[in-house]
Amino acid sequence: MANHPSPAKLSRVEKATISRKLYHELVARAQLGPAEPALDIFIPQLDAIAVRLDAHVFGKKAAHAALAAHADKAEIVDDEVDTWGRHIGSFLDIAGRRRHSAFASAARALHAAAFPAGLGFLDDRIPDENTRMRGTLTVLRAPEHAATLVGIKLPPEWIDFLEAALDASDQAYAERVAARGTQGEHVHKGRNAEAEWVHLVGRLRKYVESREIPGDVEREVENRALLAPLNDAIAHAKAVAAGRATRRKKAVEPAGEVPAA
Known part of the structure; x- marks a missing residue:
């Protein structure tokens, strides 16, 4: 058979969709019979890989949304730390x-003891800022400064507000880091699933092509139908890529000379 364009460049969503379509084609053939164990073994494998791909597609999206939400929360509570x-x-x-x-x-x-370098550290990274602010809080809570705070009438609740803001900021930043880790995990595991998908459909294609019998038109039609979800998607992707390449080429080509009057 002719060489096929690589399926590896298809998106993760497309790979999952193709897996389900291939699965349904094989299930339909198996229901009509006859039994063909070497082909039917691909049915559960395609189902499993589709589930994995979907999980990492939606998991990555959910993790990205959670990361954005935690990033916003971290900035909001950091503003509280800065303010107090x-x-x-x-x-x-x-x-x-x-x-x-x-x-x-x-x-x-x-x-001088609480803010030895002034307030410039409030622009540092959140964990660095919070570490230094914890030092400030320790100074403010020290018994030897209690009389001074009362004497200058600094509202004691301000120190409580600062401590609460620090606790909330540390928690929000930890959640942000965890969300980033979850997103990275889905990216990594998703890539592994995609690599396994490429290997799986490659084996399926080779097996289906090996089923061909010269002169058996019915078997040839069946083979085309079994691989149609894969081959049609690749052909479409190839056509889209070719169209983009043509448009890019036209965009950089110099305009033709205007003929003289």
Whole structure:
């Protein structure tokens, strides 16, 4: 038979669809008989590979949606960390600038201990920012600074809000990382399933072609029908690719010269 274009370039969705169509063709033939174990063995294999391909198609989409949702959540709760960090940092800075406060010096010392490099780290990556903010929280919670916080009247709930925001941010970032891992797992396992599909349909095609009997038109028609879902999809993909190549070629070709009047 003539060489066939490779089925490997078909999309994962197309591979799953072709698997189901091949499955139905083989099931219909098996129901009519006669039994042909070497051909019928492909029926459960095609069913299984279609299920796997579908699982990774929809699983990847679901994981991508979850990743986007967790990314949005991580940014929202990070904004909470930034907000309460700025509230507290600014409050300490203002308290330390007072000219007639008995706690001004202590406020400056607390500000330096809690935010030794200022607030610039709030633009760092979320896990790095949260690690540094945890250090700030530890300083703010230290017993030796309790009197200073009361003296400058820093609202104690602000520190609680900062801690709650940090907990939520760490959780959201962990969920984001997990979603990214799930998406990557579907990509990896999906590629493995596609490689197995290529091998499976290759074996099916070789077996069906081996069934040909010279001069047996009925067997030839049956073989074409059994492989039609695969061959038709490949032919369509090949035609689409050729059309795109032609359009690209025309797009880069220089315009013809305008004939002289």
